[in-house]
Amino acid sequence: MPWAQGKETLCLTYQWFLARWAKKLSWTQVAESFWTSYEAVFRSVQMAVWWGLRHRELSVIKAIGVDEILWLRGKFVTLVYEISDGSKRLLYIARDRTEQSLRGCFDLLGTVRSKRLRYVCSDMWRPYLNVIQEKASQALNILDRFHIMKKFNEAIDQVRREEVQQLKREGREPLLHHTRFCLLKRTENLTERQASKLSELLRCNLRSVRAYLLREEFQRFWKYVRATVAGKLLDDWCRIAMRSRLAPIKKVVGTLRNHRALLLNWFAAQGTLSSGVVEGLNNKAKVVLRNAYGFREYSTLEIALYHTLGALPEPIITHRFR
Numbered sequence: 193m194p195w196a197q198g199k200e201t202l203c204l205t206y207q208w209f210l211a212r213w214a215k216k217l218s219w220t221q222v223a224e225s226f227w228t229s230y231e232a233v234f235r236s237v238q239m240a241v242w243w244g245l246r247h248r249e250l251s252v253i254k255a256i257g258v259d260e261i262l263w264l265r266g267k268f269v270t271l272v273y274e275i276s277d278g279s280k281r282l283l284y285i286a287r288d289r290t291e292q293s294l295r296g297c298f299d300l301l302g303t304v305r306s307k308r309l310r311y312v313c314s315d316m317w318r319p320y321l322n323v324i325q326e327k328a329s330q331a332l333n334i335l336d337r338f339h340i341m342k343k344f345n346e347a348i349d350q351v352r353r354e355e356v357q358q359l360k361r362e363g364r365e366p367l368l369h370h371t372r373f374c375l376l377k378r379t380e381n382l383t384e385r386q387a388s389k390l391s392e393l394l395r396c397n398l399r400s401v402r403a404y405l406l407r408e409e410f411q412r413f414w415k416y417v418r419a420t421v422a423g424k425l426l427d428d429w430c431r432i433a434m435r436s437r438l439a440p441i442k443k444v445v446g447t448l449r450n451h452r453a454l455l456l457n458w459f460a461a462q463g464t465l466s467s468g469v470v471e472g473l474n475n476k477a478k479v480v481l482r483n484a485y486g487f488r489e490y491s492t493l494e495i496a497l498y499h500t501l502g503a504l505p506e507p508i509i510t511h512r513f514r
Contacts, residue, residue, distance in 0.1 A: 197239065202232060204239075205509060211240035215500060218483045234492070241495050244504025250301065252276075253283070255311035257470035258297075258320050260289040261477055263493060270320075271477065271497075272297045275313065275469045281503035282473065285494050291319040298327040311461060313470055315339045316451055334461055335454045337414055338471055343447055344407045345376045347440035352400040367396055375404050403441055406433055419459035426452065476501060 196203050202210075210233050213222045219233045257273045270293040272284040284297040298306045309331040314320050316335060324333050352375060356368045374382065374390040382390065393401055410429055416422040430445045448455065480500050481493075498504065 200235070200239075202236065207236035207239050208506065208509060210236040211499070212506075234495075237499050238495050240506070241498045241502070241504065243507065244502060245498065247505050247507075248502070249505075250283075250305065253279075253301070253305060254309065255313070256283065256297075256309060257313040257473075258294060258324070259315060259470050259474055260317070261474050261481075263481070263490075264488075269490075269493070270294055270297075271474065273470055273473050273501075275311075279503070280469060280473065282477075282497060282501035285497055287490060289317060289319065291323050294320055294323040295327070298323070316447065316454075321454075332457050332460055333454050334457045335451055337458075340448070340455070341407075343444050344410065347438075347444050348375050348400065348403045348407060350440040351403045351438055355398060355400050367393065367398065368400060371400075375400060379408075399438060402436060403438055406436060406438075406441055414458075416459065419456045422459055423452070423456055426455065473501060 200207070210222055210226065210228070213226070214233055214237050217225065219230055219237065222228075222233045223230045253274050254276045255274070257275045258270070259273075260268045260270050263269045267287075268289045270284075270286045270289050271282060272294070274281050274283050284300055286293040286296050301309075306328050307330060309328045311334060312324050312328055312331045313334045314324060316339060321333070324331070349372065352368055352372065356366070359366060359368065371389060371393060374386045374393065377386065379387075394405075406429075409432075413422055413425055413429070416425065426448065430449060433441050433445045436442070477497055477500075480496050
């Protein structure tokens, strides 16, 4: 039985011990707690990740989620997760957010496994949509509530900022002062003070209020069960919104119309699959980055994310330290 790998100075059992603790603490904290070096912890985690990637099971994957996160200033990484029932894990990571970045995931899965995918959750980034259509056209591509409502909030905030400046130039009362979160948060999440402020705003004839009411009217879209009825509401809402004379809202209308079919896929999946799971995993990935104060080397980032989010298998070890 091998005691260690190659010229490694740490035994395998100790390396697995350090790697397991590195899932709970930062690598620096593990090194300080067990009187070893940061380099020793990194090599242990690297060994665990390489072993896990070689031995992980990829045969039964029904649903994946695709998204990107900002790694360093101006630099993104593409992340692909498995989001099937009972299995939430990181499958693949690549530099940038280009078509080539995502193609690597489908190359990893292979043609047969790619054609077995039933659902793909993604945002509206065109390079991702192109590759999904090319490599997994049989899968239901779902754009869910999170990404759509994010577009609405960005539009409302833009209208609010422009109107704040307009009121200031005209010397009018600053009605929109400290109202950003009153307009952006969901009604049930408002504090008592924010709810009171919102009630006052709704009595005012402001463009920001019109944008807010249009968003609230669209919320009915998610309550329907049948795609045909939801599609009619979507079309009617788009016609009304185009007459709103609010440029940011009109931009949202263009986005909704361009992705109408993908939006209605949410109902074909009966609302059982959501990329909210992807956003939750993205938040965990950002925690990894914060704990490390930002990895400067891509290879180190890749190792850390696979180790934390990959749900990688581990070998059965006779003497396992707790």
